[in-house]
Amino acid sequence: MKAQRTRRIGVTVVALTTLGLSACAYGSDEAAESVSIEPAAAAQSLADVCPANVGVQLQWQPQSDMGGLFGLLGPGYVVDTDDKSVTGPLVAGGKDTGVDITLKSGGPAIGFQSVTSQLYVDDSVMLGVVHGDQLVSAAADQPVVGVTPLLKYSPAILMWDPATHPEWKSVGDVGTTDATVVVSKDQIFPQWMVAKGLLKQSQLDTSYDGAPSRFVGDPAIAQQGFANSEPYTYAEETPAWDKPVSYGLVKDAGYDIYASNVSVRADKVAEYSPCLDKLVPIIQQSGVDYIGSPEATNKVIVDVVSQDQTYSPYSEGEAAFSANLLKDKGLLANEDNGSFGVYDEARTQRNVDDLRPVLAAGGNQVPDAMTAEQLFTNQFTDPSITIP
Numbered sequence: 001m002k003a004q005r006t007r008r009i010g011v012t013v014v015a016l017t018t019l020g021l022s023a024c025a026y027g028s029d030e031a032a033e034s035v036s037i038e039p040a041a042a043a044q045s046l047a048d049v050c051p052a053n054v055g056v057q058l059q060w061q062p063q064s065d066m067g068g069l070f071g072l073l074g075p076g077y078v079v080d081t082d083d084k085s086v087t088g089p090l091v092a093g094g095k096d097t098g099v100d101i102t103l104k105s106g107g108p109a110i111g112f113q114s115v116t117s118q119l120y121v122d123d124s125v126m127l128g129v130v131h132g133d134q135l136v137s138a139a140a141d142q143p144v145v146g147v148t149p150l151l152k153y154s155p156a157i158l159m160w161d162p163a164t165h166p167e168w169k170s171v172g173d174v175g176t177t178d179a180t181v182v183v184s185k186d187q188i189f190p191q192w193m194v195a196k197g198l199l200k201q202s203q204l205d206t207s208y209d210g211a212p213s214r215f216v217g218d219p220a221i222a223q224q225g226f227a228n229s230e231p232y233t234y235a236e237e238t239p240a241w242d243k244p245v246s247y248g249l250v251k252d253a254g255y256d257i258y259a260s261n262v263s264v265r266a267d268k269v270a271e272y273s274p275c276l277d278k279l280v281p282i283i284q285q286s287g288v289d290y291i292g293s294p295e296a297t298n299k300v301i302v303d304v305v306s307q308d309q310t311y312s313p314y315s316e317g318e319a320a321f322s323a324n325l326l327k328d329k330g331l332l333a334n335e336d337n338g339s340f341g342v343y344d345e346a347r348t349q350r351n352v353d354d355l356r357p358v359l360a361a362g363g364n365q366v367p368d369a370m371t372a373e374q375l376f377t378n379q380f381t382d383p384s385i386t387i388p
Contacts, residue, residue: 035074035075035076037074037075037091037094037095038094039095039096039098040091040092040093040095040096040097041095043278044092044093044095044097044278044282045097045278046090046097046098046099046278046279047097047098047099049274049277049278050097050099050126050274050275050278050279051099051126052099053087053099053100053101053124054090054099054100054101054126054275054279055101055104055122055124055125055126055127056069056101056102056103056125056126056127056128056129056262057104057106057110057118057119057122057125057127057129058103058105058106058115058129059107059115059129059130059131059260060105060106060107061084061105061106061107061109061305061312061314062086062103062105062301062304062305062311062314063229063301063314063319063322064228064294064297064298064301064318064319064323064326065150065151065155065226065228065259065260065322065326065332066103066129066150066260066301067150067286067287067290067291067298067301067323068150068283068284068286068287068290068341069101069103069129069150069283069286070103070297070300070301070304071286071289071290071297072090072091072101072283072286073088073089073090073101073300074088074090074091074094074096075088076088076089077089077300077304079304079307079308081308081310083104084104084105084109084110084308084310085102085103085104085105086102086103086304087101087103088100088101089101092282092285092286093285093289097282102124104118104122104125105311106118106129108310114134114142114186115128115130115263116128116130116134116135116138116142116144117142119142119144119263119264119265120265126264126268126272126275127262127264128144128262128263129150129260129261129262129263130144130146130260130261130263131154131257131258131259131260131261132146132149132154132258132259132348132351132376133188133192133351133355135263135375135376136351136352136355136359136366136375137188137359137364137366139366139367139370139375140364140365140366143267143374143375144264144266145263145264145266145269145374145375145377146258146262146263146343146376146377147261147262147263147280147379147381148262148280148283148284148341148342148380148381149258149259149260149261149262149341149342149343150259150260150261150262150283150287150341151258151259151260151326151331152258152330152331152332152334152335153249153256153257153258153259153330153331153333154251154255154258154259154331155226155227155229155249155259155329155331156187156224156225156226156227156249156250156255157171157224157225157226157227157230157231157247157248157249158171158174158222158223158225158247158248158250159215159222159224159225159231159234159245159246159247160174160179160219160221160222160223160245160246160247161215161219161220161245162244162245163219164219164220165179165220165222165246168248169248170248170252171198171248171249171253172198172248172253173248174199174248175193175197175198175199175200175203178202178203179203179220179221179222180203180205180218180220180221180222181199181203181204181223181224182205182208182214182215182221182222182224183204183205183206183208183223183224184206184209184224185207187206187224188355188359189250189255190204190206190224191358191361191362192255192354192355192358193250193253193255195357195358195361196254198253205221208223208224212234212238212240213240216238216241225247227247227249227325227329227331228322228326228331229318229322230245230247231244231247231325232317232318232321232322233318236317236318237313237315251331256347256350256351257351258343258347258348258351258376261376262280262283266374269377273379273380276379279380280341280380280381280382281380281381281382281385283341284341284382284385285385287332287340287341288340288341288385288386290323290332291326291327291332291387292387292388294319294320294323295320298316298320298323299316301314301319302314302315302316302319333387334386338386339382339384339385339386340385340386340387341381341385342378342381342383343376343377343378345372345373345376348373348375348376349371349372349373351372352366352370352371352372352375
């Protein structure tokens with residue numbers, strides 16, 4: 001596992017020395033400044049147990065629901081616009097762990113391939129961020145194991161125009177009508193809602209492409225979204241709409257999957273165990289630090305996005321809104337046992353049992369012998385880590 005650490009410097013970098021306030025300057029002929037970071041204590045030194053560069057495949061472009069991971073990105077980071085990634089020293093509480101971290105964007109950056117598939121084809125990636133339902137869905141062909149959740153619950157929503165549908169108060173109300181529900185074809189929760197009698201199959205339109213034009217042009221529909229994004233961007237950053245939307249969290253209807261699970265290939269858990277023993281608690285603590293004080297990490301996320309013109313704009317306003325909402329709605333929170341970034345085994349088993357028939361109806365058979373303990377593990381988490 002031990003490898004020589006190298007620093008990729010492909011562009012000029014001028015780094016501030018304060019963690020979280022790092023910024024990258026591009027297009028300059030000036031020489032890059034060196035960055036000196038205090039080394040971490042031995043208990044958080046990863047140089048002898050982890051790859052020299054810990055590659056992480058994200059689900060989408062950088063955003064604040066990934067704050068626990070971007071809090072690991074230390075000063076002197078470099079944005080690679082060709083690779084759609086950012087690389088920098090991996091820090092724990094601002095101190096250098098002795099290895100680097102590369103956060104690679106997903107979605108359009110990888111041709112909309114799944115994170116689980118990338119873990120199986122990209123050898124530079126050690127970890128991937130996978131939603132709980134997608135993790136279960138991949139169990140048959142590309143099994144991965146969640147080692148810590150970044151979020152306790154998913155921020156997935158159905159949203160609607162309150163002026164058109166003032167009577168709707170929850171996602172369950174949408175299914176009492178014949179209104180069209182526009183979702184993307186890769187989402188699993190709409191079929192779960194159909195199976196639970198919360199929506200009708202005839203309501204589903206799987207043509208959602210992320211653009212606001214359909215909703216703006218036809219406010220009679222309901223549409224998928226995320227509570228930490230669309231309610232802000234539609235009201236504040238979409239001139240064609242420019243007013244509030246109403247929404248209901250899908251988790252409030254009972255779809256209580258863990259969102260954004262930091263995951264590893266099932267066949268590599270043993271190989272990476274010495275690294276995960278140290279790294280997973282660092283990720284947990286970074287999530288706690290983020291929710292307590294997200295401003296510095298949000299600045300990093302906004303800066304990284306701003307360096308690549310192919311990304312959708314991500315404003316400081318949206319980042320701040322997102323961090324506050326994740327906390328206020330209990331989506332980024334301690335588990336019921338008081339620990340942060342751990343799994344409730346009864347809940348994960350319920351999720352697997354709930355999803356089996358839904359996935360099977362679409363031709364995806366989760367192996368009968370597969371248990372939740374094989375898909376979500378507390379082997380590497382530290383239960384003493386908690387949000388105060």
